[in-house]
Amino acid sequence: MYIKFWGVRGSVPVPGKETIHFGGNTTCIEIRPSDNSLMIIDAGTGIRLLGLELLKGDFGKGKGVAHVLFTHTHWDHIQGFPFFMPAYVGQKDASGQRIESACNLLNLYGSSDVDDRLEATLRGQMEHFYFPVDLNYLNAAIKFHPINAKAFNVGSTKVIARRLIHPNGVLGYRFIDGNKILAVATDCEHPGDGMIDPNVIELAQDADLFIYDAQYTPQEYNPADCGLSGPGKKGWGHSTPIEGARIARTANVKRLILTHHDPLHNDDMIRSMEKLAQEQFPNSTAAYEGLIIEF
Template sequence: MSSIQHQFTVHFWGVRGSIACPGAETVRYGGNTPCVEMRVGGTRLIFDGGTGLRVLGQSLLSQMPVEAYMFFTHSHWDHIQGFPFFVPAFVKGNRFHVYGAVAPNGSTIEQRLNDQMLHPNFPVPLQIMGAQLSFNDLEIGKTVEIGDIVVETALLNHPGEAVGYRVNWKGYAAAYITDTEHFPDRLDENVAWLARNADVMIYDATYTDEEYYSKTTSKEGWGHSTWQEAVKVAKAAKVKKLVIFHHDPLHNDDFLDRVGEEAAQQFPNCVMAREGLSIQLIPPSEDHNNAASDSSSVKEAKVSA
């Protein structure tokens, strides 16, 4: 059996929220919007299709034919705008299984991805994509089984709704919890459930508490959380590694450096999401059947431009 079938890795291709923000002040963390790839026992899972999906697509061109399972949290622009530029989807022989919940207005994920590529928004329609695309409507709260991988889902607190995910495999777990707003007086039960004892929790920490509760520019009701709340969830849910994610486009590299330092003081096993970051849940020296360990290794992985 090849070594890749013993691996559970999480790779970050886009870590920003709201809008892509390339520039001199966002070089270290990156300016692409959300896209996270998980390689689980040889199976490729992709979470969200922000502009980071384009970069992932370029890296996959040397690995075709490609099969992947794509999970969307919701269809706000920053989470789908990379899909029309995902080159492998245009190549015959590739296969993509696409999952997303039906929106409150009744539209499916297929309809929403299709609509963003209609004239006058985009020059070519989704139907021109040559890969085999299968679209699946998620029922929030139900699980998706892909071989021996179990993907759990839960509703998040976000305008227009969003879905949180937890990937379980051989005793390991990674939680992807983005575009959710915390409750001021209690822990969100859905978030805590997704995060329970997770080896890695990726959490929407767009703001600081100071920004969120500001008397002049309050972010209450905007659908996002803070790094301070991320720490609370991580501690309460007994998370092993916390990843601060969905950075505000106004937060430059220096600002994020400071957030990372403050967050690490409160939760030592905390890292700031950045493009190129790769987290390996199963240490190479350990057998893949062993229980998850606090010593999940973090390494830099090359990102193809």
């Protein structure tokens, strides 16, 4: 499997000199399994750069096929979609009908269990109040696939989806490609009291690569746990590097990747959070824009 991170930030894009190393774009991960089909996790602002890269190949000629799997529809996971240039590539006939053989095809997946409004939400953010181009005017063919089953196939890859802990819910994914396993669990909170969400374990068990939400330091998450006072971020739907390391050990994963970095965290801060995870689980890496992993 080939994995590339195009956006690793949570909440809101944060460009600037303090975030140059890890990057400022919001969530987008490219996945290429062994059959080379293109899967994309989320359409945060990182998908804009991925789209420009894709235009150099089949997507520039209206011959591309992509599968975009949404974890949920919060802003940092959908806002890049209107700027994904492959969505604009395709030919229409004189009556305005798409010529299927000359149009990119975008398959968009979302959970009916988490949010049955994926289509309405993506359409909504392109209404003229927010954006000049309506979704209907995109030249690419767009197909919505509500995820009703707990497992389905994209090409030869088996995909398992589970609802995780986040306000209004979120989907985590496990990708099984032959004997290679990738697990993605972003925008998820741990249940607390030393518990681990059994759905996260199910996704992560024996994974070669486990991508996990590590937005907050333990102090930010719950100051009281660290002997501090003040309000924390408990209940906001995110987790910590320490929890990521704990799950990685429990689920026997080979490598842990921390993502969904907080907009308040500069490069130095994220490096220190990476170190925190490495103390508990040495094969941990904080994701950065452009990070490529092959296994």
